Amino acid sequence: MTAAVRLGVILLCHAELEVAARMARIWAEGGAHVVIHVDLNVPEARMSPMRTALADLDNVVYSRRHRCAWGRFSLVRATQDAAQHLLAAFPDTTHVYLASGACLPLRPVAELTAYLAADPQRDHIESVSAHEVGWTVGGLNEERFTLYYPLDWRRHRWLFDRFVEWQRRLNVRRRVPRGLSPHLGSQWWCLTTATLQSILNDPRRAEFDRYFRLSWIPDESYFQTLARRHSVTIESQSLTLAKFDHKGRPYQLYDDHIRMLEESRCFVARKAWPRAANLLSHFPLPAGAVPDPSPPQPARIERLINRTVRRRVLGRPGLYMQSRFPRKDAENGKTSAPYAVFQGFSDVFPDFEQWLSGRLSGDVHGHLLGPEQVEFAGRPQVGPGAISANPVLRDHDAQGFLTALIRITPRMQVFQFSPRDNQVLNWFIATDPNAHLLVITGAWMLPLLHSGMPFDDIRRVTAQLQRAELAQLEVLNSVWVKARVQIHDLSDFLARPLALLDEAVRQVQPTVDPIDALPRMRDLTGLDELLRKLRNAGLRPRLTGDGLRLPEQPDNERTAAE
Amino acid sequence: MMRLSNIPLPERLRRRAERQWLIGRAANRRRALRSVIDRTGQILPDDILTFVTQRNERIRLPYFLDYYREMGVRHFLFVDNASDDGSTDYLREQPDVSLWWTDASYKRARFGMDWINWLLLRYGRHHWCLTVDPDEFLIYPHCDSRPLPALTDWLDASGRRSFPAMLLDMYPRGGIEDEPYAEGQDPFQIARWFDPANYSISKNQYFGNLWIQGGPRTRAFFTYDPLTGPALNKIPLVRWNWRYAYVSSTHMLLPRSLNEVYDEDGGEMASGCLLHAKFLSTFAEKSTEELDRRQHYANSKEYRAYHAGLQTGTRLWCSESREYQGWRQLEDLGLISRGNWA
Numbered sequence: 001m002t003a004a005v006r007l008g009v010i011l012l013c014h015a016e017l018e019v020a021a022r023m024a025r026i027w028a029e030g031g032a033h034v035v036i037h038v039d040l041n042v043p044e045a046r047m048s049p050m051r052t053a054l055a056d057l058d059n060v061v062y063s064r065r066h067r068c069a070w071g072r073f074s075l076v077r078a079t080q081d082a083a084q085h086l087l088a089a090f091p092d093t094t095h096v097y098l099a100s101g102a103c104l105p106l107r108p109v110a111e112l113t114a115y116l117a118a119d120p121q122r123d124h125i126e127s128v129s130a131h132e133v134g135w136t137v138g139g140l141n142e143e144r145f146t147l148y149y150p151l152d153w154r155r156h157r158w159l160f161d162r163f164v165e166w167q168r169r170l171n172v173r174r175r176v177p178r179g180l181s182p183h184l185g186s187q188w189w190c191l192t193t194a195t196l197q198s199i200l201n202d203p204r205r206a207e208f209d210r211y212f213r214l215s216w217i218p219d220e221s222y223f224q225t226l227a228r229r230h231s232v233t234i235e236s237q238s239l240t241l242a243k244f245d246h247k248g249r250p251y252q253l254y255d256d257h258i259r260m261l262e263e264s265r266c267f268v269a270r271k272a273w274p275r276a277a278n279l280l281s282h283f284p285l286p287a288g289a290v291p292d293p294s295p296p297q298p299a300r301i302e303r304l305i306n307r308t309v310r311r312r313v314l315g316r317p318g319l320y321m322q323s324r325f326p327r328k329d330a331e332n333g334k335t336s337a338p339y340a341v342f343q344g345f346s347d348v349f350p351d352f353e354q355w356l357s358g359r360l361s362g363d364v365h366g367h368l369l370g371p372e373q374v375e376f377a378g379r380p381q382v383g384p385g386a387i388s389a390n391p392v393l394r395d396h397d398a399q400g401f402l403t404a405l406i407r408i409t410p411r412m413q414v415f416q417f418s419p420r421d422n423q424v425l426n427w428f429i430a431t432d433p434n435a436h437l438l439v440i441t442g443a444w445m446l447p448l449l450h451s452g453m454p455f456d457d458i459r460r461v462t463a464q465l466q467r468a469e470l471a472q473l474e475v476l477n478s479v480w481v482k483a484r485v486q487i488h489d490l491s492d493f494l495a496r497p498l499a500l501l502d503e504a505v506r507q508v509q510p511t512v513d514p515i516d517a518l519p520r521m522r523d524l525t526g527l528d529e530l531l532r533k534l535r536n537a538g539l540r541p542r543l544t545g546d547g548l549r550l551p552e553q554p555d556n557e558r559t560a561a562e
Numbered sequence: 563m564m565r566l567s568n569i570p571l572p573e574r575l576r577r578r579a580e581r582q583w584l585i586g587r588a589a590n591r592r593r594a595l596r597s598v599i600d601r602t603g604q605i606l607p608d609d610i611l612t613f614v615t616q617r618n619e620r621i622r623l624p625y626f627l628d629y630y631r632e633m634g635v636r637h638f639l640f641v642d643n644a645s646d647d648g649s650t651d652y653l654r655e656q657p658d659v660s661l662w663w664t665d666a667s668y669k670r671a672r673f674g675m676d677w678i679n680w681l682l683l684r685y686g687r688h689h690w691c692l693t694v695d696p697d698e699f700l701i702y703p704h705c706d707s708r709p710l711p712a713l714t715d716w717l718d719a720s721g722r723r724s725f726p727a728m729l730l731d732m733y734p735r736g737g738i739e740d741e742p743y744a745e746g747q748d749p750f751q752i753a754r755w756f757d758p759a760n761y762s763i764s765k766n767q768y769f770g771n772l773w774i775q776g777g778p779r780t781r782a783f784f785t786y787d788p789l790t791g792p793a794l795n796k797i798p799l800v801r802w803n804w805r806y807a808y809v810s811s812t813h814m815l816l817p818r819s820l821n822e823v824y825d826e827d828g829g830e831m832a833s834g835c836l837l838h839a840k841f842l843s844t845f846a847e848k849s850t851e852e853l854d855r856r857q858h859y860a861n862s863k864e865y866r867a868y869h870a871g872l873q874t875g876t877r878l879w880c881s882e883s884r885e886y887q888g889w890r891q892l893e894d895l896g897l898i899s900r901g902n903w904a
Contacts, residue, residue: 245902252716256707273712305904312902315830319896320763322728322795323833325772325824332828385759386882388781393788396775397762407896408759 004120005113007032008093010082012075013101014039014068016274020101021050026284028057030109032097033090036060037082040067061089069152073212075219083196094120097190102271103240104253104280108287112239112267115293116190123195123231126185126238127224140164144216145182146173177204177211185224188240188270191231198230199223241298242270243305246313251305255279260304266296318407320400334428335406339413340436340508341429344443345501346416348493348522353377353416355519360509362412368405369398369421384409398424406434414508418444419468426475435483437476438504441469442490442543446522449530458530459537469543490544494524573768581816584807588679594666595641595677598650601660602637602685609636610710612692613681615674616642618851619696620649621844624746626696627656633700634709635692639685641677643668675808686802690714693798693812694836699750700727700798701889702834703900716903718801724815725799726823727834730756730897731777732886733841733878742843749839755883757781758895761794771795771814771821778878796836797823832901835892841878
């Protein structure tokens with residue numbers, strides 16, 4: 001069966017000739033004809049070790065050398081010449097594989113020929129229509145074909161960009177030669193000799209070459225486009241595993257990829273780090289008695305690479321560290337997990353923290369942003385993640401404090417908040433979709449009620465806290481809010497505390513048991529008297545709600561009702 | 563720098579003037595260095611070089627040298643600041659060490675950075691240069707399977723010129739004095755605990771670097787004045803050019819673009835860690851000595867704080883400390899990142 005397939009390999013080399021010579025030997029000893037193209041930029045002196053290393057192999061030849069520049073037509077020219085040279089020197093060739101000196105054959109060459117023999121008419125070349133957006137990474141797509149590119153991007157980067165801009169402004173649109181539909185794809189392909197011959201001997205080849213000479217990165221489009229014109233059946237997937245990062249640079253392969261490359265069953269991978277000694281000596285895998293023609297399954301390694309691209313581009317949500325410090329609103333997730341902020345509840349119910357921690361499955365803290373201390377659950381001096389309870393440290397980078405706490409703890413974080421606490425995170429929390437914000441406005445007044453402070457002090461503190469809470473409400477009522485916010489004023493809440501408390505707890509954790517009894521409530525006697533006094537002292541209480549109707553001993557009433 | 567900061571100049575020009583001043587100062591201070599042994603002729607193109615200032619670190623040196631040799635460092639350039647514990651002789655005998663000796667003031671050489679800047683300028687050009695202290699051990703993603711040249715080749719291919727590695731203070735579980743450190747021993751067999759998540763970050767707009775503070779030192783020694791705690795951000799690995807200069811320790815460099823080792827659009831760039839093996843049994847002795855010399859940053863405030871802390875028997879370990887398990891653990895915790903180095 002394999003007798004039907006005679007593989008020829010074009011090896012494009014421009015650096016690391018030592019590795020390239022090794023690869024040529026692998027191909028040649030596997031029974032393939034090899035033609036090597038070495039970039040003319042490499043001095044002749046550096047080629048002689050390669051020539052001597054491969055001198056004993058009679059199926060290795062060298063094609064005419066061209067000076068190649070990345071992204072230019074010279075690469076296509078080199079490939080064309082090498083292909084012609086190969087077909088002339090070894091007329092029995094049935095398939096031609098284009099590889100580079102850094103492409104590492106993973107499986108024995110015999111398995112590749114067996115795979116090709118299963119359907120010998122098929123061309124393996126990735127070829128995606130240029131009109132479908134999305135094949136290219138970090139570069140031009142359709143404009144590769146509609147603008148002129150006479151300049152070398154590497155050497156005249158600034159001029160190149162200006163020239164592209166200028167053409168865009170002038171609405172320059174090159175006409176694609178009639179009968180061609182621009183296609184893009186990986187530059188590494190495997191074509192049948194028939195297809196390759198008809199591409200090389202196309203009567204209109206001069207016209208096509210002229211067109212592609214001024215298009216951008218023709219090595220990713222010349223054969224990909226012309227194969228569509230001449231091929232009978234195209235398998236639009238490259239047999240070479242070559243992944244690019246978000247900037248279009250190829251990934252390197254190292255010793256620790258050996259296992260995964262083995263599992264991928266790919267025939268050829270690109271590109272191996274030249275000093276990855278274990279990797280280079282491990283592959284190609286030794287040939288079995290019967291060549292295994294199973295197709296490649298690169299899904300797993302592609303997933304790994306896509307995951308790292310995602311990590312590079314999007315990062316892990318809620319992480320702030322030495323190499324990820326997103327500017328405001330570019331965070332891709334301000335925090336890493338949902339959390340809840342209860343404001344005013346601990347003023348209405350003095351034991352609210354203990355009561356809540358018995359019900360929710362998360363960590364219930366006190367006032368994490370409180371002025372005297374970071375009130376971690378249980379009040380340790382060092383909280384989760386070894387975060388200090390020192391408020392000066394916390395306020396130095398409050399956002400870092402909160403995000404680190406949420407990221408380091410496996411459970412949901414719940415904490416108390418009030419206008420007495422540090423207010424710097426108001427915008428951050430309000431614009432964070434992970435936040436649940438449950439607010440009773442004006443509740444901060446209740447601890448003042450029986451504080452025993454002189455009335456003048458109460459009036460002053462009230463003014464301060466009211467100002468702080470009004471500023472916060474301005475944030476919470478803005479159009480930028482992303483958090484789930486529930487706001488009640490104190491009189492609303494006191495009118496039906498059980499229902500609203502149940503609703504609040506349920507919003508944070510829907511699976512929680514229904515609440516049938518209120519926790520101990522603060523004594524409210526004298527509240528309307530205090531409010532009246534404040535009003536008469538020239539301070540209008542604006543957050544407690546209007547017409548405060550105080551339930552008589554609400555705690556007892558509820559329990560009695562049941 | 564003090565004088566320059568008073569002149570009203572556009573920031574760019576000021577940074578340029580500062581950089582040139584630093585380079586000139588480094589060139590000027592080269593006279594303080596006396597060559598003990600110069601093996602720099604052995605350095606080949608593309609070798610990775612390590613630059614170290616040391617004083618009386620004899621007991622740490624064997625492990626330090628072996629650690630970086632195995633990683634792929636090809637040559638060490640040491641400045642010895644008047645050691646008297648035999649480390650000069652030890653270093654002189656190492657085949658891959660070039661050694662300079664000085665008894666000039668460490669403090670007046672901007673904590674040794676003038677000397678290092680000079681050696682970098684003279685020998686570091688076009689090499690990847692790692693500038694570390696003898697108690698700092700580089701960890702980077704995949705460091706268990708890929709040598710340092712793999713990282714530097716990849717950085718080259720990605721067009722990057724500098725690589726950040728935050729300082730991670732390591733400490734033992736018991737008291738710092740409890741388990742004596744023996745020469746040649748892996749210090750992280752003893753000091754194998756660290757703080758996972760208590761680091762605060764702010765951005766320095768002028769130099770463009772991140773300012774990271776926190777960790778056990780701030781938590782335990784600087785509780786009363788936490789904002790003066792030591793900085794942990796470092797950029798130790800740079801592909802050097804003679805125009806570059808370290809500004810303050812290895813915390814930041816000029817030109818400014820070398821400090822931009824973090825992504826501000828939400829992505830993660832590759833980064834590593836310098837494991838800091840400071841808190842070993844050798845520490846108390848060292849802190850007494852350094853206190854007497856008064857040669858350290860901010861009037862040795864750090865050492866005074868440590869000393870006071872250690873006298874009262876402070877332990878750095880707390881129930882939230884994590885035991886070091888390798889780079890993957892650090893990556894999961896978000897202290898380092900592989901970025902797009904798959």
